[in-house]
Amino acid sequence: MIQFPNAKINLGLQLVEKRPDGFHNLVSCFYPVGWTDALEILPAQGEASFTLSGLPVPGAPTANLCWKAYELLRKDFELPAIQMHLHKVIPMGAGLGGGSADAAFTLKLLNQQFELGLSDENLIEYARQLGSDCAFFIQNQPVLAVEKGDVFAPIEVNLKGWHLLLVYPNLAISTAQAYAGVSPRFPEKSLKTILAQDISTWKTEVVNDFEESLFPKYPVLAELKAQLYEMGAVYASMSGSGSTMYGLFQTPPAGPLPFPREYSVWQGVL
Known part of the structure; x- marks a missing residue:
């Protein structure tokens, strides 16, 4: 049985406070x-x-989140031995949640293949044990994520028909690196309120707080964001705490894409 774990982007990211x-x-x-x-x-x-x-994945196979997901379920269920193979395409350290998606899809695939009878709520509880944003990929639909990124609320954001361009500049940023330079603060305006506005207002109001500390350290990120706007993006941002920059376009960018060959690029219609 085969499935295709997908990436996610962050539409805004507000770091509001450090927890105990x-x-x-x-x-x-x-x-x-x-x-x-x-x-x-x-x-x-x-x-x-x-x-x-x-793509090469660092670390031993037994340290991979897919294997950890299998081991987690095996504590509670008599799972048979399996052959599991992951073909890695989504870059790592990119802010796209690829590793979390792989883990969540492992849980879902094992549940389906071996008829474990787990509900989405059950799978979400298992996913939370594997990583902060793993739980998102169980239901895999737009949500407002709060707390550590593992508590979700409904949100009405529909980008259907928008063209998305993702650019990963071959620069992995670890979560620890990203969080080392942040200064949490409560925003003056809630992200949910801002995202309810017309997308034309997002450029000046929807902010990823990691950009403030990471752009000076990695100037290529700011350059990419500016380049996406020059190409006609209505909104451009960094995704998550990683280095992928994305642009939302009403129509696909014209002409060949102006990025170095070593960059990873994905584009498609949402």
């Missing part, structure tokens, strides 16, 4: 997009195994 546990409370809109990995799970003849292809 060392994490940060945030407010962000998570929005699913079509850049995908490929995940296959089959029953194994012998011992369970996990293999990788595509």
Whole structure:
């Protein structure tokens, strides 16, 4: 059985306060997009195994979130040995949630394939044990994420028909790096209120708070954002705490894309 774990972008990201546990409370809109990995799970003849292809993934296979998801369910269910293979396409350290999506889709695929009978609510509780934004990918629909990014509220944001361009400048930014320079503060205006406005107002009002500290450190990010606006984006931003920049366009950018060959680029209609 095969599925295609998809990425997400952040429409705004407000870091509102540091928590007693060392994490940060945030407010962000998570929005699913079509850049995908490929995940296959089959029953194994012998011992369970996990293999990788595509982009190189650092660390031992047993440290991968897909394997951890399998181990997590195996504590509560008598799962058979499996052959699991992940073909990695979504860049890592990119703010796109690719690793979290892989873990969540592993939970969903195991639940489906072995008829475990877990509800979405059950799967969300398992996903929360694997990472802050893993739970989002269980239902995989636009939400307003709060607290650590694992508590969700409905939000009416519809970008259907908009053209999305994602640009990853081959620069991995770890979560620890990103959070090291932030200064949390409560916003004057709620993100939910701003996102309810016409998208033409987002350029000046929808902010990713990580940009303030990361742009001076990595000037290529600010340059990419400016370039997306020059290409005609109605709104452009960094996604999450990573280095992917994205632009929302009413029509696809004209002509060849002006990015270096070593950059990873995805574009499509939402």
